[in-house]
Amino acid sequence: MEHLINPHVKQIEISGIRKFSNMVAGTKDMISLTIGQPDFPTPEHVKDAGKKAIDQNYTSYTHNAGLAELRQAAANYVQEKYLLTYNPEKEIIVTVGASEAIDIAFRTILVPGSEVILPGPVYPGYEPIIQICGAKPVYADTTGNGFRLTLDILKKYITEQTRCIVLPYPSNPTGVSLTKGEILEIAAFLEDKDIFVLADEIYSELVYDQDHFSIGTVLKDKTIVINGLSKSHSMTGWRIGLLFAPQYLAEHILKVHQYNVSCATSISQMAALEALTVGKDDALVMKKEYIKRREYMYERLNSMGFELVKPDGAFYFFVKLPGNYHNSFEFALELVEKAKVAVVPGSAFSSLGEGYFRLSFAYSMDTLKEALNRIEQFLISSK
Template identity: 70%
Template sequence: MEHLINPQVRNIEISGIRKFFNSVSHFKEMVSLTIGQPDFPTPEHIKEAAKSAIDANFTVYTHNAGYIELRQATAEYMNKKYNLSYNPDSEVIVTAGASEGIDISFRTILSPGCEVILPGPVYPGYEPIIKLCGAVPVYADTTKNGFRLTADILKTYITEKTRCIVLPYPSNPTGVTLTAEELKEIAELISGNDIFILSDEIYSELVFDQKHTSIASYLRDQTIVINGLSKSHSMTGWRIGFVFAPASISQHLIKVHQYNVSCATSISQKAAYAAVTEGIDDALPMKQAYAERRDYVYGRLVKMGFDVVKPDGAFYFFVRVPKPYSDSLQFALELAEQVKVAVVPGNSFSALGEGYFRLSYACSMEMLETALNRIEQFLSA
């Protein structure tokens, strides 16, 4: 019966990140720097809020867009943090993680044949959804510009078929982000054109050396903002994301969301309320720890002779594989086999990622020290 499967689905590949993680997970004493999973526990007050929700029997459907108190609190959170203003009644949707927010956004705005510009290398979760919509992913090469998609690069990829531009900053896998001025220049380039911006800001609370700015500050009417609590509050398994968009767009997003999941998990929504109110600054101690790890890892990598761009945020390095290697998969396999360190081959993040590997520092300093010592040993050998 496989021949009856939707060809678009049949041709989708499993994420290269997970594929490589699974292929080396059986190695004993492996130090894995592969998955973007915060190593901090969910804050206690958030867990207590979920327990209270269960005890109070808050285990029913909520409004499709999320229960109103959470939407109000989330709108206030975005206003305080990033000076963005959204109406909680008509412009905020609580989703089952940021991933569902991305899914419903693409399925709402894309149609067969239109194009979506992605800054390559990029997180692999966008392309499959774009293709399921019958649209075409177009990769803009950022490798010669420090992995930054600027207006000058972007304008060379825009065509009459361009429907959407994805701005995933801070970036997975590179950790870089854009300045307010760079975002403003993109907004000026796109303003007035029939092009959406999908701004994936899931790492917005993990920006180290500057204040996070959303392009929605400059181009609100054409921008769909994706955010969530997975990275900022170490709530990956709670599956809570947020979509912010003008009412003219949100009124259509909610239809796709409704028939997709009905509503986000009620118990997780109560936990999310605690996160965006009492826990509004829960990310700060995590961000400080990540910044310390970033500086340590950067110093070690540079000392070893790696060609690497220092990240602005998130918790990843995107590193050029050392000579004589050119194949990122071969390098990652040999590193795993010989010194028991797992990193993600760069080709998992589009063809433009070939020749690089991603290293996640969302783990303890002790693990990072062990891993980097082993990498140094590998290079010496």
């Protein structure tokens, strides 16, 4: 019967990150720098709000788009922080993580044959959904420009079929962001085009060298902004994402969401309400720590001779393989075997990531120090 399975689903591969971590799971005394989630616990007051929600019987379905108070809190939060203006009644949907927001956004706007431009290397969560829609991911090569998509690069990939451009900044895996000027240029170009923008801004609270700027402030009628609490409040397991879109579009996205999940978990929504109000600046403590780690790692990696771009957001370094290596999977495997350090092969982030590896700094300083010592030893002995 396997031949009857939807060919679009058959075509999807399991994530390269998962493939690699499965392969090395169980290696003794290994330090892993592979994880893409904060190493801090969810703030206590947010956890308490979740516990209270159970005790107070917030255990039934909510409005499909999410609790009204939570949508209001989300509207206030993005207005205050990023100058984004959305009507909580018609333009905001609370989703099951940013992942569901990506899924329902693509399924609403894509048809077979649509093309979606992804600035590569890129987070591997977009391609499979695009493929399920029968649409085509088109990778824009940003490797020659410090991993940043500029208007000039973008223009090379636009065709009659282009239906959407993904702007995933700050970026996983590269940690880079676009400047306000670069975003304004792209927005001005798209102003008169029938092309949507999916702005995945899940790392917007973790920007280090500039203020986060969202294209949704200047191109609202074509933009779907995706955010959530996974990274800002260390709530990956609570599964709360946020989707912001103009009313004409949100109305349709909401139908896909409704028949997909009905609503996000009520208990998590109550915790999210606490996070976006009382805890609206909870990310600052983590951000301070990430900045320290970033400086430390940048210095160490530089002194080892690695070629890299300093990240100004998220918690990743995307580093060029040492000169004698060309295959990122083989390099990562050798690093596990010889140095007992796990990193993510760049090829997990599209073929444009080949030739690089990703290090996460969502780990304690002690762990990072030990991992870098091991990598340094590995480099010396493999020369």
